Amino acid sequence: MSTALVLREFVRNPLRMASVTPSSPALAATMTAPVPSSGEPIVVELGPGTGAFTAAVQQRLGSRGRHIAVDLNPHLAEVLAERFPSVEVVVAAAADLPAILADRGIATADAVVSGLPWAAFSGRAGGRLIDTIATTLHPAGAFTQFTYTWSRWATPSRRQHEQLRDAYDEVIVSRTIWRNVPPALTYVARRPHLRRS
Structure with a gap:
């Protein structure tokens, strides 16, 4: 079901989908590893799609904290809300994240997990995402973001990596996750330089 849904949505709008297949459990585990394992963390998921990362976040959280999933695609958001009733699903652009958190009385997130495609990081709002x-x-x-191994050296991926290094003190690149199709790697960015004014 999820593979068919992802493929259908990719065909409808390929620039808004990061992949034609759902991410593997191996990639999901790496992407969600920074989610705190104790306390009551606030976790934001951007571009959750059909929920490969959502399931992994929920498993790490158990019944702790809050999990807010932001997707621009209303159909995918509806499916996600049905699959994961405890997740706060919001139909909005990732660029609206400050307002989304403020509307919920949240000052900051403890983890941001991004399944967004490169296209989301381009254009006027995307360039500042x-x-x-x-x-x-x-x-x-x-903050975690993934990219595909074969495209790591492409201009959009290199630009994204440079932007991460400019915005965070530490950016760690994972080893290749071969058990994903296609093989992928993740960026884990910590200690942001920028604060909301």
């Missing part, structure tokens, strides 16, 4: 995410992240929080 990494900075926008940094302003909403707790100083001890982490």
